[in-house]
Amino acid sequence: MLRFLSLLLCGLGSSTAVAQVLVEKEAGVAYTYEQVITAYQELDQRYTNALYLEAGQTDCGRPLSLFLIQAEAFSEEQSLNQLAEGKLVSLINNGIHPGESCGMDASLVWAQELLEAGGPSPGQLIAIIPVYNIGGSLQGRPNTRANQNGPQIQGFRGNASNLDLNRDFIKGDALNTLSFWAIYQALSPHIFVDTHTSNGADYPYTLTLIASQKDKLAPSLARFQQEEMLPYLYQGMEETWPMIPYVNVFGRVPNDGYAAFLETPRYASGYTALFHSLGFITEAHMFKPYPDRVAATLEFLRVLQDFSEEHAAAIKTAYADAQQWEAQTEHFPINWELDSSDVRSLSFRAYDYAYEPSKLGDYQRLKYDRSSETTLEIDYYPTYKAIAKAGRPKYYVIPGAWRDVIQRLQYHNIEMLPLSEDTVMEVYSAYLKDWSFAESPYEGHFRINVNSIRPQKQKRRFLAGDYLIPSDQDHAYFLATVLEPLSVDSYLSWGFFNSIFQQKEYFSPYIFEDRAEAMLEADPKLAQEFEAWKTANPQLLQNPWAVLSFFYQRSEYYEPEHLRYPVAVIR
Ligand SMILES: [Zn+2]
Known part of the structure; x- marks a missing residue:
């Protein structure tokens, strides 16, 4: 002072x-x-x-x-x-x-x-x-x-x-x-x-x-x-x-x-x-x-x-x-939670306090007493443990269409190699398995909490101008943070890829019914799976759309883009 x-x-x-x-x-x-x-x-x-x-x-x-x-x-x-x-x-x-x-x-x-x-x-x-x-x-x-x-x-x-x-x-x-x-x-x-x-x-x-x-x-x-x-x-x-x-x-x-x-x-x-x-x-x-x-x-x-x-x-x-x-490093932390097993003692000057009935509502209000100070040894939890880590791929592959994300990477001087021609590549894609959307916007975005994904190896056609992003470059930690789908602050979580949550093609129930019957006859494994689905979802059996969707999603018509996180990786 x-x-x-x-x-x-x-x-x-x-x-x-x-x-x-x-x-x-x-x-x-x-x-x-x-x-x-x-x-x-x-x-x-x-x-x-x-x-x-x-x-x-x-x-x-x-x-x-x-x-x-x-x-x-x-x-x-x-x-x-x-x-x-x-x-x-x-x-x-x-x-x-x-x-x-x-x-x-x-x-x-x-x-x-x-x-x-x-x-x-x-x-x-x-x-x-x-x-x-x-x-x-x-x-x-x-x-x-x-x-x-x-x-x-x-x-x-x-x-x-x-x-x-x-x-x-x-x-x-x-x-x-x-x-x-x-x-x-x-x-x-x-x-x-x-x-x-x-x-x-x-x-x-x-x-x-x-x-x-x-x-x-x-x-x-x-x-x-x-x-x-x-x-x-x-x-x-x-x-x-x-x-x-x-x-x-x-x-x-x-x-x-x-x-x-x-x-x-x-x-x-x-x-x-x-x-x-x-x-x-x-x-x-x-x-x-x-x-x-x-x-x-x-x-x-x-x-x-x-x-x-x-x-x-x-x-x-x-x-x-x-x-x-x-x-x-081969694994970057991308989400954390408090490690409650690591407790330290912290010498803390504290005001005394009391709870007393509120005059406004039916609750106890907190009142500090600044005239009364005590030094306490309190528990302090300094440690967070990583609950998700991202492996380091050889490359991320991002289609050029996702311009908002690409621009943000460019702001960070990320090296991106545009494909010179259309190319079919064997990549790992991530399909979203379990997620939830926020009910109201947070800082301008309806955030998505992605709980689990299903990785799938697949051949995908990428177009000239899509980008290969080598992870062997400066800012690999940043790349893992923004591109890994399970990261707490990924661009996926901020809603930059929201269009993947909506299916684009559907079927007409009156005609797909015949197709579903034919699928069932031709595939005993599918028949077994359907029996299990019926047992698990008895309430859905009265719903034709739900029943037929079971078959549509297992047919060759179902679009691979639905619920597929667009950024692939090459391992
Ligand atoms: Zn502040």
């Missing part, structure tokens, strides 16, 4: 937009998106080793801003790839939920601090996205966050298309996401931070932290994160704003223990884990005074920067080892 206040005082003496934003923050006056951007533009003008860029579009029609800092002056025109080449790269994303603006302010202060001190060490590149959800930020108003303690004006969680951008990293509906992909893939950051404000339970900590779930990371990164990085970060925060792992409870108290948060690939740090960034999500607690939340987030950025400078070589080694793991 002291450091933050002294910085504010420095700011007061200056006439820069940075100072202006900070002064207004301290007073609880609303910032604007424009103020933040102007402040970064001023830093760009003032420091040769600062660079303000506009990097792609967002859904609201305003460009996504990116701010870079390095040790040396930015000189001639260089691409992001070239600027990042060989450097240790950190990417900080702010305002994905613009009502959670602590990181937007903290990053601005931190950028100014770094520049005043001459910039980071040579060989480091720091990239800051000042405001990611610009559309939501422009909707700022006093009441978007029902329980949050300031600031006066709070941005709105939905972007201009009413999407939660922190669920959009795989499906990429928003232009913001396409711009992010381009920035991220060009920079290939070693370290990634996404700044937030939390809701949920009440507790004394101002800052909580999600580190990318270790069990989703390449082994070298998981080890480095657990043994080197997290101990340093928690220790480094101890004196100022002691942190605790993100308090992952809703509708109950944390005092009985809780589990680590699993950020699947749809989330920012879930996405970046697929490409071997060491990802972090800061969650400042919504009840704490706004300047405290900014100060705690700022302190985290400082401590993380200290770690990065001290451990640059080790971070790069762990990253290179992760790439090697990706090149060699």
Whole structure:
């Protein structure tokens, strides 16, 4: 807090937009998106080793801003790839939920601090996205966050298309996401931070932290994160704003223990884990005074920067080892569940609480007592186990017709080899066996939960322009995540292949009845199968369509495309 206040005082003496934003923050006056951007533009003008860029579009029609800092002056025109080449790269994303603006302010202060001190060490590149959800930020108003303690004006969680951008990293509906992909893939950051404000339970900590779930990371990164990085970060925060792992409870108290948060690939740090960034999500607690939340987030950025400078070589080694793991591993995890057998003890400062009858309804309401704090040893569950893994095929084969998916792969620089002529190939296809559709849309998609598939080896005709995708390339983990049908965040699960769920050709019952009788006579095995079906489905015997469908689906007329996941593999 002291450091933050002294910085504010420095700011007061200056006439820069940075100072202006900070002064207004301290007073609880609303910032604007424009103020933040102007402040970064001023830093760009003032420091040769600062660079303000506009990097792609967002859904609201305003460009996504990116701010870079390095040790040396930015000189001639260089691409992001070239600027990042060989450097240790950190990417900080702010305002994905613009009502959670602590990181937007903290990053601005931190950028100014770094520049005043001459910039980071040579060989480091720091990239800051000042405001990611610009559309939501422009909707700022006093009441978007029902329980949050300031600031006066709070941005709105939905972007201009009413999407939660922190669920959009795989499906990429928003232009913001396409711009992010381009920035991220060009920079290939070693370290990634996404700044937030939390809701949920009440507790004394101002800052909580999600580190990318270790069990989703390449082994070298998981080890480095657990043994080197997290101990340093928690220790480094101890004196100022002691942190605790993100308090992952809703509708109950944390005092009985809780589990680590699993950020699947749809989330920012879930996405970046697929490409071997060491990802972090800061969650400042919504009840704490706004300047405290900014100060705690700022302190985290400082401590993380200290770690990065001290451990640059080790971070790069762990990253290179992760790439090697990706090149060699034969099985990628694609779905997880909590491992309740791995329980650790966590020292947790907790508020006392009580349940008392609600005056509104017939239930017990939860009330925390902030005047009464106890340190408890609670159960903490840090581990998730993979419940599905994807084998590495030689090739995925995707028909060119699935343009929306192909475009998303192209955004990720996936090498795809178009067939030069129509070709019949022996492939494995996956037929969907058990699945369920969501009853209502989630982030613009009716999601599909695919529980099981039936692999089938078959000869399939592919057309000139269809793509072979070798899995022996960078981003094999990403490919497995988006293309394997059982993956929790596959494009199949997001509804990109929904047309396969509908049969296109049918039969006329009055004439197919004769055909079915002939099939039954000709095939004793089919007759047996039919008897079993009748025993299992007595209620369907009065339904001619159901009975005849049994035969149609076993006839040569039934289309192989029905319920066949279009992406085949060659093993
Ligand atoms: Zn958030």
